[in-house]
Amino acid sequence: MTQAPPPTGRPAxxxxxxxxxxxxxxxxxxxxxxxxxxxxxxxxxxxxxxLASQKRRVLHALTQLGLxxxxxxxxxxxxxxxxxxxxLQFLTIPVSEMFRDPAYFLGxxxxxxxxxxxxxxxxxxxxxxxxxxxxxxxxxxxxxxxxLARTQIYATDINPASLxxxxxxxxxxxxxRGYTANYQRAGGLGSFSDYYTAAYDAAxxxxxxxxxxIFADHSLATDSVFAETQLVSxxxxxxxxxxxxxxxALGLFHESLSHRGFLGLGAKESIDFSAYADRFEPLARPERxxxxxx
Numbered sequence: 001m002t003q004a005p006p007p008t009g010r011p012a013x014x015x016x017x018x019x020x021x022x023x024x025x026x027x028x029x030x031x032x033x034x035x036x037x038x039x040x041x042x043x044x045x046x047x048x049x050x051l052a053s054q055k056r057r058v059l060h061a062l063t064q065l066g067l068x069x070x071x072x073x074x075x076x077x078x079x080x081x082x083x084x085x086x087x088l089q090f091l092t093i094p095v096s097e098m099f100r101d102p103a104y105f106l107g108x109x110x111x112x113x114x115x116x117x118x119x120x121x122x123x124x125x126x127x128x129x130x131x132x133x134x135x136x137x138x139x140x141x142x143x144x145x146x147x148l149a150r151t152q153i154y155a156t157d158i159n160p161a162s163l164x165x166x167x168x169x170x171x172x173x174x175x176x177r178g179y180t181a182n183y184q185r186a187g188g189l190g191s192f193s194d195y196y197t198a199a200y201d202a203a204x205x206x207x208x209x210x211x212x213x214i215f216a217d218h219s220l221a222t223d224s225v226f227a228e229t230q231l232v233s234x235x236x237x238x239x240x241x242x243x244x245x246x247x248x249a250l251g252l253f254h255e256s257l258s259h260r261g262f263l264g265l266g267a268k269e270s271i272d273f274s275a276y277a278d279r280f281e282p283l284a285r286p287e288r289x290x291x292x293x294x
Contacts, residue, residue, distance in 0.1 A: 030070035031055060037074050042084055044158060045221035046091055048245035061090035085161075092159040095236075096133040097175065099182035101267050104235070105141055106187045107287030112262050113145045116230060122151040123229040125256060127220060127249075128237035129155035132166025132210075133179075136195075137186075138233065139209040144189045153210070154227060156218035163215050169205040171196075176203050220249040225256045232256060235288075236266035243274075250276040254292065263290045 024032070031054050035047045046054065058070060065086065067073050077084045099105050116122050126135050135155045142148040157163050171179070180192040196203040218226070220237070232253045238246050253263055254276055263280060265271070265288040271280050280290040 027055065027070065030074070031058060034058065034070055034074045034077070037078055038084070041078055042081075043222070044088070044091075045219060048221060048242045048248075049240050050242050053240045057090050057093060061087055064090070088159060089161060092130075092157075092162065094130040094159065094162045094165075096130045097182065098133045098171070098179035099137045099186045099188075100134065100235070101287075102182045102185035102187075104186075104264060104267070104287045104289070105137060106185070107284040107289050108138075108141065108264065109145065109187045111284045111287075111289060112231065112264075113141075113147065115262075116147055117145075119230055120150070122147060122231070123227060124151060124153045124231045124233065125227070125229045125253075126153060126155045127218070127232060127234035127253070129157050129163075129166055129215070130159075131162045131171075132169060132215075133171065134233065134235065135166060135213060135215075136169055136205050136209055137183075139213070140183070140188075140195055141186070143209065148209070148212075151212070153213040154229070155210075155213055155215045157215075158217060158219050160217065163217065167210075167215050169207060169210060170202050171205070173198055173201050173203050220252060221245055225252050227256065228258050229256050229261060230258055231262045231264070233264040234266075235264060236269070238269045239266065247275040250274055250279075254279050257292045259292070261292045263292070264288060265290070 028051060031051065032047075035049075035054065039045050039047060058073070062068075062070070062073060065073070065083070067076065073087070077087060124138065126138065129135050132155065135153060138153065139148060142151050155166060157166070176196070176198075183192045195209065196205045234249065234253065238249060241249065250271060257263065262283065263271075267288060269288060271277050271290060279292065279294055281293045283289045283291045
C-alpha cells in the first residue's frame with residue numbers, strides 16, 4: 001500500500017530532502033570567490049566573516065582602488081601582492097581608540113584587577129589589537145594598579161601594518177582630548193598627559209608601557225592557542241564573524257585561559273547562544289566581562 005504524504009505543517013520524516021538553500025546573488029557569489037582566492041593565494045582567511053561585513057568593506061575598496069567590479073578586483077589581487085596589501089587595509093579596517101567604552105576598563109579595575117593580584121605573574125592576550133590603542137590603555141591601567149611589572153601582554157592581529165603602528169605607540173594628537181575623557185571615565189588615577197609626549201601633530205606614548213609586550217601575527221580563523229593566559233580581551237572583533245567562526249574564536253579563548261581566567265568582549269558582543277555559553281559565567285555582564293566556568 002502506498003503511504004500518503006504527511007499533512008501540511010507536520011515535520012518531515014527522517015531522511016526527507018530539505019528545501020534547497022536560497023540562491024546567492026551575483027555579488028554574493030563574487031564575494032565568496034574573492035575570499036576563497038585570497039585564502040588560497042595569501043592564506044588570509046576571511047571566508048567566515050559575515051557577508052554584510054565583506055560586502056561593505058569590499059565595495060568601499062572598489063571605490064578607493066578605482067576598480068569596476070569584485071571580479072576585476074579578484075583578477076588584480078591574484079597577480080599583484082602589493083594590491084592585496086592595500087586591500088588588506090580595507091578588509092581589516094583598523095578602528096579603535098584609547099579606553100574605548102570606559103565602563104569596560106572601569107569594570108576591569110573593579111572586578112578583575114583585584115583577582116589578578118593573586119597571581120605571581122600575569123599573562124594577557126589582546127586578540128585583534130588593531131593599531132594598539134587598547135594595548136596601551138591596558139598597560140596604563142596595569143601600571144596604575146601595580147601589575148604591569150609582572151605582566152606579559154600578547155597583542156595579536158592579522159594586519160602587519162596595524163601591528164607596526166601598534167609597536168610605535170604614536171597616535172594622532174587631535175584624538176588625545178577624547179582619549180583623555182575616556183581615561184578619566186575609566187577610573188584613571190593620574191594625569192593622562194603623563195603617559196605621552198606631544199610633538200607636531202602626534203602623541204608618542206611612553207615606550208616603557210609596552211616594553212614587555214609581544215606584538216605578533218595571529219589569525220583567529222586559522223591559528224591555534226600559543227600561551228596560557230589569565231585574561232583575554234577581544235573586543236569588537238567577533239561582531240564581524242559568522243557563528244561558526246565566533247565559536248572557533250571562543251574555543252581558542254577558553255583553551256588559552258587558565259583555571260577561572262577572564263574574558264572581555266565588546267559592548268555589542270556576547271557569549272549567549274554560542275557553543276561556549278555554558279563554559280563562561282558573567283562577572284560583570286553589562287561590561288561584557290566573563291569568567292571561565294569549566
